[in-house]
Amino acid sequence: MRAVVVESDRPASVREIEQEFLGTGDVLVDVAWSSLNYKDGMALAGDPGVARTLPLVPGIDLVGxxxxxxxxxVSPGDLVVLNGAGVGESRHGGFAERAVVDAGSLVxxxxGVSARQAAAIGTAGFTAMLSVLRLERDVRPGDGEVVVTGAAGGVGSVAIALLSRLGYSVTASSGRVDELGGYLRGLGATTVVDRSELAEAGRPVQRARWAGGIDSVGSTTLASVLAQTRWGGTVTACGLAQGADLPTSVLPFILRAVSLAGVNSVDAPVELRREAWARLATDLDLDLLDSMTTEVGLSEVVELGPRIVAGSVRGRTVVDVRR
Ligand SMILES: NC(=O)c1ccc[n+]([C@@H]2O[C@H](COP(=O)([O-])OP(=O)(O)OC[C@H]3O[C@@H](n4cnc5c(N)ncnc54)[C@H](OP(=O)(O)O)[C@@H]3O)[C@@H](O)[C@H]2O)c1
Structure with missing residues (x-):
């Protein structure tokens, strides 16, 4: 079968592998689709923070x-989706025609959701849903503006689509306002701001603008969002596209009762996975999802890796592993 393989002594490439290469597990999946996430870009570059074992078939998502x-x-013939749970990091992932996985995290x-759409949702969309599930515990539509950072990326795009469908008023923060402002409004953002407004280091408490936020960027951007969140608001954090640092102080928490809520998709328990996927099926506008989705074949994914890490990929990219 064909697979993308990252090795210690040469760049990622498409090559033929035998099934034994995939190792052992409960379930053999005929993979139809995978997707490209920020983490896959890191794995394709051999980054040891994601590619924890080499050689490795990357791909943190698979649908098949x-x-x-x-x-x-699960039974033969079931159409399943797997996001994270170590695939594409510590065991072989979705950039191959077959995968051997453990049943524990399969959903x-x-x-109503096609295999291609499930891959388009992928880890980024699943994480956006986990972020919304956490945000809506504290912040309701009508409470005020909710800001989404990294707006044109995978997590950001799906988060905007979900929030706007649920009735929230959404401000999208993006570094590509001129190029992609229309795209972000089309997803449902009511306001689009340049990310430079949030990227500068500032005081830890500033004029309150947001009822809440969904952040996938980290660093000074997350610090600014926290500083501008009003009393009792909640901000979710899932990513580090700008940086892993968080230069803030306790002041937003003790002066404004702001909550910072961590989101992790990789190790989410299966009940939460099922809840999130059920909500994605009802709350995500699948036509909007299709409009933010680009399709590539297995051989094209290698060259796209550096582009997603550089922040120049828009929305979601699905990978047809048979092409
Ligand atoms: N915790 C989890 O379980 C989990 C799950 C999924 C993803 N993540 C993390 O979430 C982040 C986003 O993932 P993704 O798949 O959505 O990636 P993505 O598609 O590449 O989107 C990231 C977006 O962040 C913005 N960005 C990039 N560099 C930036 C910078 N230097 N400063 C400010 N903004 C910047 C860009 O949006 P604009 O062009 O609109 O500015 C970019 O499109 C990554 O760090 C990823 O590892 C974590």
Whole structure:
């Protein structure tokens, strides 16, 4: 079968592998689709923070049909989706025509969502949904403006689409306002701001602008969002596209009762995975999802890796692993 393989002594490339290469696990999946996430860009570059073992088939998402199963959780013929849980990091992932995985984190693709759309949602969309699930515990539509950072990226794009469909008023913060302002408004953002407004280091408490926020950028941007969140608001943090630092102080928390809520998709328990996927099936406008999706073949994914890490990929990219 064909697979993208990252090795210690040469750049990532498409090559033929035998099934034994994939190792052992409960379930063999005939993979139809994968997707490209920021983390996949890091793995394709051999970054040891993601590619924890080499050689490695990257791809933190996979969608396909169960071929054989040693687990009662899934049966041959089931259409399943797997996001994270170590695939494409510490074990082989979705950039191959087959995958051997453990059943524990598999979710059945919900009715009404195609295999391609499930891959387009992927880890980025799943994480956006986890962020919304966390945000809506504290912030309701009508409470005020919610800001989404890294807006034109995968997490940001799906978060905007979800929030606007749920009735929130959304401000999109992006470094590509001129190029992609229309795209972001089309996803449902009511206001688009240049990310430079939030990227500068500033005072830890500033004029309150946001009822809440969904951040995938980290660093001074997240610090600014916290500084500008009003009393009792909640900001979710899932990413580090700008940086892993967080230059703030306790002041937003003790003067404004702001909450900072961490979001992690990789190790999410299966009940939360099922809840998030059920909500994605009902709350995400699939036509909007299609409009933010670009399709590539397995051989094209290698050259796209540096582009997603550089922040120049828009929305979501699905990978047809048979092409
Ligand atoms: N915790 C988890 O489980 C989890 C799950 C998924 C993703 N993540 C993380 O979330 C982040 C986003 O993932 P993604 O798949 O959405 O990536 P992506 O598609 O590359 O989107 C990232 C976006 O961040 C913005 N950005 C990039 N560099 C920036 C910089 N220097 N300063 C400010 N903004 C910058 C860009 O948006 P604009 O062009 O609009 O400015 C870019 O499109 C990554 O750090 C990823 O590792 C974490």
């Amino acid at each position: 049909t169960v071929a054989t199963s040693a687990s009662p959780a 059945l693709v919900p009715e």
